[in-house]
Amino acid sequence: MFNDLLAGFGDALQPEYLLLALLGVVIGTLTGVLPGIGPVGAISMLLGLSPAVGPTGSLILFAGVYYGSMYGGSTTSILLNIPGEANSVVTAIDGYEMTKRGRAGAALTVAALGSFIAGTISILALAFATPVLGDLALKFGPPEYFALSVAGLLLLCILLTGPLWKSLAMVFLGLMLGAVGLDSLSAEARFTFDTIELSQGIGLVPLAMGLFGVAEVLSVAQQVRHGRVRRPKAPRLRDLLLTREEARRSAGPIGRGSVLGFVMGLIPGPATLTSTFVSYVLEKRLSRRKEEFGKGAIEGVAGPESANNSAAAAAFVPLISLGIPFTPVMALVLSALLLNGITPGPQFIDQHGDLFWTVIASMFVGNLMLLVLNLPMVGLFTRVLALPVQVLMPMILVFVLVGAYAANNTMWDVTVMVCAGLLGFVLTKYGFHMAPLLLAVVLGPTLENSLRVSLSIANGGFGTFVTRPISGAILAICAAVLVARLVWLLSRRVRRTAGNGDTGSATPTTATEPDSSTRVLSERSNQP
Amino acid sequence: MGRFEAAGRLKINGEVPVVLALFVFGVVYVVAARHYRAMPLTDPGPGLLPIVFGIGLAASCLLGLLRLRRPDLATRPQAQVDDISEDAEVALGWSGALRPLAIIVVLLAFPYVAPHAGYLATSWLVFVLSAQILRRGHILATLLTATGVVAASYLVFVQWLNLPLPTGLVGF
Numbered sequence: 001m002f003n004d005l006l007a008g009f010g011d012a013l014q015p016e017y018l019l020l021a022l023l024g025v026v027i028g029t030l031t032g033v034l035p036g037i038g039p040v041g042a043i044s045m046l047l048g049l050s051p052a053v054g055p056t057g058s059l060i061l062f063a064g065v066y067y068g069s070m071y072g073g074s075t076t077s078i079l080l081n082i083p084g085e086a087n088s089v090v091t092a093i094d095g096y097e098m099t100k101r102g103r104a105g106a107a108l109t110v111a112a113l114g115s116f117i118a119g120t121i122s123i124l125a126l127a128f129a130t131p132v133l134g135d136l137a138l139k140f141g142p143p144e145y146f147a148l149s150v151a152g153l154l155l156l157c158i159l160l161t162g163p164l165w166k167s168l169a170m171v172f173l174g175l176m177l178g179a180v181g182l183d184s185l186s187a188e189a190r191f192t193f194d195t196i197e198l199s200q201g202i203g204l205v206p207l208a209m210g211l212f213g214v215a216e217v218l219s220v221a222q223q224v225r226h227g228r229v230r231r232p233k234a235p236r237l238r239d240l241l242l243t244r245e246e247a248r249r250s251a252g253p254i255g256r257g258s259v260l261g262f263v264m265g266l267i268p269g270p271a272t273l274t275s276t277f278v279s280y281v282l283e284k285r286l287s288r289r290k291e292e293f294g295k296g297a298i299e300g301v302a303g304p305e306s307a308n309n310s311a312a313a314a315a316f317v318p319l320i321s322l323g324i325p326f327t328p329v330m331a332l333v334l335s336a337l338l339l340n341g342i343t344p345g346p347q348f349i350d351q352h353g354d355l356f357w358t359v360i361a362s363m364f365v366g367n368l369m370l371l372v373l374n375l376p377m378v379g380l381f382t383r384v385l386a387l388p389v390q391v392l393m394p395m396i397l398v399f400v401l402v403g404a405y406a407a408n409n410t411m412w413d414v415t416v417m418v419c420a421g422l423l424g425f426v427l428t429k430y431g432f433h434m435a436p437l438l439l440a441v442v443l444g445p446t447l448e449n450s451l452r453v454s455l456s457i458a459n460g461g462f463g464t465f466v467t468r469p470i471s472g473a474i475l476a477i478c479a480a481v482l483v484a485r486l487v488w489l490l491s492r493r494v495r496r497t498a499g500n501g502d503t504g505s506a507t508p509t510t511a512t513e514p515d516s517s518t519r520v521l522s523e524r525s526n527q528p
Numbered sequence: 529m530g531r532f533e534a535a536g537r538l539k540i541n542g543e544v545p546v547v548l549a550l551f552v553f554g555v556v557y558v559v560a561a562r563h564y565r566a567m568p569l570t571d572p573g574p575g576l577l578p579i580v581f582g583i584g585l586a587a588s589c590l591l592g593l594l595r596l597r598r599p600d601l602a603t604r605p606q607a608q609v610d611d612i613s614e615d616a617e618v619a620l621g622w623s624g625a626l627r628p629l630a631i632i633v634v635l636l637a638f639p640y641v642a643p644h645a646g647y648l649a650t651s652w653l654v655f656v657l658s659a660q661i662l663r664r665g666h667i668l669a670t671l672l673t674a675t676g677v678v679a680a681s682y683l684v685f686v687q688w689l690n691l692p693l694p695t696g697l698v699g700f
Contacts, residue, residue, distance in 0.1 A: 052689040165591045169550060172585035176557055179581065183574035190564060190574055191557075214635065218628035221662055390663040390670070394655040395677055397631075401638055401651060402681065406691045411639035418635045425628060430543045452572040460569030 005127065008357030012365055017060055017358070020053060021366045024061040028068015029374060032088070033076050033381050034392075039069040040435070041216055043332045044208035045396065047339075048403030055340035056355050060362040062333050063316075067119060067363075070272070070309050071370050074111040075378055078301070079104055087308040090276040094293065094300030101296050103246075105239030110250045110298055111305040112374050118258035118306035119367040122313035125262050127360050129314075131349055133321035140346075142450040142457065143464050145324065147471035147478075149447035152268040152326045154478050156436050158485045166432050174440025175447070177202050185449060197412045204335045204441060205407040206417035211434045213400040214421025217393045219428065240375055250302040253283050257306030264307070265314020268326040275311040276304035313363065320344050320356065324446065328435045331442035339407065547592045554586030630661045646696025647686075652678045 011017065031042040042065050050058040073088035078095035091111065098107040140148075157167035180191045181201030192198040242250070257279045264275040283303040284293045293300050315330050323345035325331040337344055342352060349356050374381070404417040424434050458464035466472045561582055564575030634657045642650040655674035660667075685691045 049685075049689060049691070052691055163592070163595065165588045165595065169547075169585055169588035169592065172554070172581050172588060173550065175581040176554075176578065176585060179578045186574050188564065188574045190578065191560060217658075218631060221627040221631050222625065388663070390659040390666075391673055393662055394658040394674070397635065397658050398651045398655055398677060398681055401635070401654065402647075402685050402691065402693065405642075405693065406685070409692055411643065414639045415636070418632060418638075421635070422632055426546060430546050448577045451577065455569055455572050 004353060004357045005361060007354070008359075008361035009364075011056070011354065011358040012060070012361035017057065017362055018365065020057050020061045021064050021362050022369060024064020025068040025071075025366050025369050025373065028065035028070075029072035029075075029370070029381055030068075030384055031065065032069035032072020032074070033384050038212070039066050040208070040328045040332065040438070041212035042069065043329060044205070044212050045399050045403055047205045047208060047332055047336060048406040050336040050339045050407075052406070055337055055342050055352075056358050058336040058340065059333065059355070059359045060366070062329075062336060063359065063363055064366045064369075066312055066329055067115075067309065067366055067370060070305075070312055071112065071115055071374050072381060074115070074301075074305055075108065075374070075381060078107045078111065079378075087272045087276055090280045090304040091301055093280070094295075094297050097294070097296035098298065098301065103296065106242050106246050106298065107301050108378055109240045109242055109375060110246065110254075110302045112371055114250065114254040114257065114302045114306035115309040116367055116371045117254050118261060118310040119313060119370075120364065121258040122262045122265070122310040123360060123363045123367070126313050126316055126363075127357075129266075129317050130321050130356070133317055135346070136321075140322070140470065141468070142454040143468050143471040144474070145322075145446055146450040146454055147465060147474035148268070148318075148322065148324050149443045149450065151474050151478050152324060152443055153436065153440055153447075155268045155481060156327075156439060158481055162431055162433065164485065164489075167436050170427070170432055170434070170437040171440045174437040175444045177207070177437075178441040178444025179448065184445060185452060197410075202441070203407065203413050203416060204332075204438075205339075206404045206413040207420045207441060208332060208335075208438055209400045209404050210417040210420025210422075211424035211438060213396055214417060215424030215428055215434070217396055218421060218425040220389055220393055222425075222429075246298050249298050252286075253279070253299045253303035254306045256282065256286075257303040258310045261307035261310025261312075262314045265311035266317055268318075271311040271315060271327070272308045275307040279303040279307035320348050321346060323348075325439070325442060328438045331439050334442060544593065544596055547589050547596065551586050551589035551593065554582045554584075554589060558582035558586065627661055631658055634658055634661070642694045642696065644696050647693035648678055648682060649696065650694075651681065 012021070027042055027046070028039065031039060043062050046061060046065070053061060070087060074091045074095065077088040077092035078099055081092050081096040081099075095107045095111065098104060153171050157164060157171060178201075180198055182189055182192075182199055189199050257275075260279055260282065261271070261275045264278065265271040280293075280300055280303060283297075283299040284290055287293065287297065287299055289297060315325075315327050316333075319325050319330045319334060321344075323334070323343060325334045334344065342348075342355075400417065401414060404413045405411065407413060427437075428434060454464055455462075464471075465475060558579055561575050561578035564578070565573030566575035566579055567573065634654055638650055638654060641653070645653075652674050655677060656670055659670045659674065686693055
């Protein structure tokens, strides 16, 4: 393994891959800094370039974007109280309070250091865990793959904010769109209207670009405002140094966040988001200075920032070893691999060991680049916030048009992207999340094929899904989480009804108004 | 409070047709899926899961429609753009609803224009038009920025990545 990793470093340090890693982390950081776009939007815009840069280049580029967005998101959270993406919402709570107390530099440093240490630990764990899980996955049959697909979709729906019925509707819509084209088991054309274009199915690249890229531009176009942009004051280099006390208080949360994030990243659902909340709650419980949380506790920055970076790396484990993406970003990474003719799964490391180790090595390099780039250049990155919308949005449009066309060299994909953009714009406007839709399009074929094959093997009996230990356990966990969510909803409604009864004057509108942090999370959780 | 409630009503009024459209799409999808073989369960056909998916969408939307009838359970309207500017003004000229529509028209024209006019000219046009839709004025700055961005994209996509973008009648 050590020799493989060394060989991986040999490849990753080639100028072409170094340039792609640098490009990825810079784009990712900018994505994280700018509210709205998110890693899913950025990767979907770059997806069309995947065949041109090859499988290794694509993975290096996309991993850089993913990590970079985690780093970048914390910058605006800390300096401006504007989380660039959903995973930085928790960081804003104590990070911005530290800024108000004149410790912005320390908050940025601990976020960057925590992200770097957690990223490094989780990449090491990824290198060890992937082959182990790959061996275990060899025992998986169609029922296990069906259970994993259901778990991926259901847990994402349950853990996202907003009404459950909306997330479920998006999952079913995604599954329906994913069913268009030739059925892979019977080769029968479905919903194609006798057109060649639809017989290939609805392309994931134009769909993702439309749902996230074009829809975001349309949303900004509707709400565009002009005026001076509030630009943060970047801290001086000497302000970035931590005091001994701050360093001591950060060490534990960074370690715990790294482990917690990695474990949560292996579980289906929006782990990069949920791990930050769990880490924050954990640190608050363990801290001897509970009263400082919410008022600028450095543990409230160190823990969540470490957890989300660790979870980001862990998300690669199920994708590479099982071939099943648990998050929309991983769904896009999967489609990049498929575009290059590579199918991840239990045999991935045996068949494409050089690719795997090169990517692992480049993750180390990318992580180091982020640390070196982000702290001294934090002021430069925050200047992007001042870029006017009439420059930024047309740039995005030009890139998505090229990307949608370049994937298959067909204008049909451009039309699909524009239609998907309109669909995404309308649905997002009314509170529907696009993440479950995209994940369902990707997981749909796996879910359908594994269900049909399982039923054929079991002579039409559904018992096979619950009697097999692994699939039974996965489905039992899903059921337990679903029941827990329903119980929580019911108890909340009972409390609300009781509260209304007590006060007598509370209006329905105020009773359902979420607190500010929940609202921010809800608005941004389209990019988990 | 009044304004907030008014915004809430506006949201609910717009939301119902969207959910209704999704419900109808689910039902139509189920009807279309019935043309494919679904049964027996011992050898499920290509129609089985699409029927389940369509029913799932229709059922979710039906549940949503029932909930939307109760204002206390309806979702809040999404907040406007982030507070990036304390002295911001809502742009005048293009109304909020027209701007996205105009951008959609520009984008839909791309597949028809690009094969004839080429990637460079068409993407330059897309940039200029969408920039003007987003904010009128500063035409010279827009033209220069569009030229710079399109030239940079040409260097990256065509020269570096060798992407075969449409050249059109003019040859680039």
